[in-house]
Structure formats: C-alpha cells, structure tokens
Amino acid sequence: MAGVEDAMVTKLLVCLANSYKHGGRCVAGIDPETRTWFRPVSSRLGGEVYERDRQCPVGGEPRLLDRLSVMLSEHCPYEFQRENWLFEDHRLWMNMGRAGWDEACSLAQCPETLWLNGCDSDRGVNNCVPFAQKDEVRDSLKLIHLDEVGIKVSPRLDGWHRVRATFQYGGIEYTLPVTDSEFVERAQTSGTGEYGLGESLLTVSLTGKYKDNNLHKLVAGIVERSRQETGAT
Structure with a gap:
C-alpha cells in the first residue's frame, strides 16, 4: 500500500x-x-x-x-x-x-565533507567513492557556497571541451567534472585554458556506479554571484 x-x-x-x-x-x-x-x-x-x-x-x-x-x-x-x-x-x-542570490545562499548546506574522500580517477582529485562503500553514503546532492572556484577547459577528441572545477572545501582539494549544461555550453566558446570564478554556489552530485566500479562526484550546477547581480545569461 x-x-x-x-x-x-x-x-x-x-x-x-x-x-x-x-x-x-x-x-x-x-x-x-x-x-x-x-x-x-x-x-x-x-x-x-x-x-x-x-x-x-x-x-x-x-x-x-x-x-x-x-x-x-x-x-x-x-x-x-x-x-x-x-x-x-x-x-x-x-x-x-x-x-535571488540571497535566497539561493540561504539554501546552501554545510556538510563536513563531500561524501568519502581519498579516491581519485584520471584528471580528478577526490572525485570518486568506491562502489564497495556505497552503504556509507546517505544522499546524492549537496549545495555548497564557495568564495572562489577554478575552471579548467581542455579539448576532447570529439571537438567539444572538457570542463572541470577545482576548489577547496573543508580544507580538502577537489577537481570534479562540470556537467552543468548552460555552463558547459558557454565554455565551448571560451576556448581552452584556466580561469577563476568568484563567489559561487555549486551543486555537487554523486552518480551511480561507473565502469571503473566507482561512484563519481560531478558539479551539476554553478551559480556565480557576479552573473546573477549583472543579470547575465
């Protein structure tokens, strides 16, 4: 029932x-x-x-x-x-x-960490959780507030660009792939290289099992304060 x-x-x-x-x-x-x-x-x-x-x-x-x-x-x-x-x-x-920005910030969470750390895959830092430890995970979405975020844009074989976010949270370094559709599409025209974002909200998501037998952490959403305040799209 x-x-x-x-x-x-x-x-x-x-x-x-x-x-x-x-x-x-x-x-x-x-x-x-x-x-x-x-x-x-x-x-x-x-x-x-x-x-x-x-x-x-x-x-x-x-x-x-x-x-x-x-x-x-x-x-x-x-x-x-x-x-x-x-x-x-x-x-x-x-x-x-x-x-608005203030309301969005009020929804930010303060988790101690972004799930379990210590597992890296190619091009990532603390971006994986071993599938064998999935029972220690209780959720799959977190919204965090950061003062600064680094962005790395590199070429892929299919002509698109790979986008990764680098940041520190709770004293721990992270490098995670970005899958935010609007942000990734903007990155296709920005060219390869590295640049920084100021104050931002990041939605971090934990996927199901990949072929490497890990769960993967992704940046599924990026809200930049500067873009919200200027009304940029």
Missing part, C-alpha cells in the same frame, strides 16, 4: 541543477520551505529527463534559480539517491519566476 509520501504532490523547487545525463538531463532543486532536495526523474532506465518533459510554457528550458512547479507522483529512491521522485507524465512543468 502506498504511503503518504507516495501520494501525488506538486512541489515548488528552486532549480539548482540542469545537467547533462545519458542524452537527456538531470534536473534537481530544493523546496525553499522544507529545504529538501527533489530530483524529478522519468520512468526511463537512467531516469533522465528529455527536452519535451522539462519545457515550461513560459520560460522554456529551466535555468538555475528558476522556481519550478512540478507534479510528482511517486517517491522512487535508488540506493543512496534518496532525492528521486517520479514526475507525472503529460503534466507541464511551470516556471513561477526566479529566486
């Missing part, structure tokens, strides 16, 4: 991730009232959200800090990804305006 948690519900989320995933997107946000993460997922094997699913009648593609009203039909956690909720097919997502 379905519990109260599984009842259909419409949630207002501050969008904090619109990230590339399996040919679709991973969209996630925080309910500003309960400060709870929600990741609307589809019934597809990977849960990815296609373009037709996520478009809003007003505003189109969800952007970070958009307020999204999404109808969710069932809580469907998968292992440590407890934030997953199945969204109701054929129900339009609604754009209810935008959150």
Whole structure:
C-alpha cells in the first residue's frame, strides 16, 4: 500500500541543477520551505529527463534559480539517491519566476565533507567513492557556497571541451567534472585554458556506479554571484 509520501504532490523547487545525463538531463532543486532536495526523474532506465518533459510554457528550458512547479507522483529512491521522485507524465512543468542570490545562499548546506574522500580517477582529485562503500553514503546532492572556484577547459577528441572545477572545501582539494549544461555550453566558446570564478554556489552530485566500479562526484550546477547581480545569461 502506498504511503503518504507516495501520494501525488506538486512541489515548488528552486532549480539548482540542469545537467547533462545519458542524452537527456538531470534536473534537481530544493523546496525553499522544507529545504529538501527533489530530483524529478522519468520512468526511463537512467531516469533522465528529455527536452519535451522539462519545457515550461513560459520560460522554456529551466535555468538555475528558476522556481519550478512540478507534479510528482511517486517517491522512487535508488540506493543512496534518496532525492528521486517520479514526475507525472503529460503534466507541464511551470516556471513561477526566479529566486535571488540571497535566497539561493540561504539554501546552501554545510556538510563536513563531500561524501568519502581519498579516491581519485584520471584528471580528478577526490572525485570518486568506491562502489564497495556505497552503504556509507546517505544522499546524492549537496549545495555548497564557495568564495572562489577554478575552471579548467581542455579539448576532447570529439571537438567539444572538457570542463572541470577545482576548489577547496573543508580544507580538502577537489577537481570534479562540470556537467552543468548552460555552463558547459558557454565554455565551448571560451576556448581552452584556466580561469577563476568568484563567489559561487555549486551543486555537487554523486552518480551511480561507473565502469571503473566507482561512484563519481560531478558539479551539476554553478551559480556565480557576479552573473546573477549583472543579470547575465
């Protein structure tokens, strides 16, 4: 029997991730009232959200800090990804305006660390968690506030650019791939090299198991204070 948690519900989320995933997107946000993460997922094997699913009648593609009203039909956690909720097919997502920088900062969390550390993969630093330790993980999304972030843009064989974020959190160094769709698309025109961001909010996501038998940490959303204050798109 379905519990109260599984009842259909419409949630207002501050969008904090619109990230590339399996040919679709991973969209996630925080309910500003309960400060709870929600990741609307589809019934597809990977849960990815296609373009037709996520478009809003007003505003189109969800952007970070958009307020999204999404109808969710069932809580469907998968292992440590407890934030997953199945969204109701054929129900339009609604754009209810935008959150400001101060409100977004109020949603930032202060975790001691970004899950387990000490495991690196190629081009990364503290970017993995061994799959064998997945039972020590309790969630898959964190929003952190940083004073500065380094960005590295390097070429890939397919003509696109690889984008990584380097930063320090809790005295620990991290180098993580960036999958924020808008940020990655901007990086394609900026050219390769390294540059810095000022004060920013980062949504860090933990994936399922990769072929290397690790869970991987990704920067799924970047909100730069300077861009919000100037109204840059």
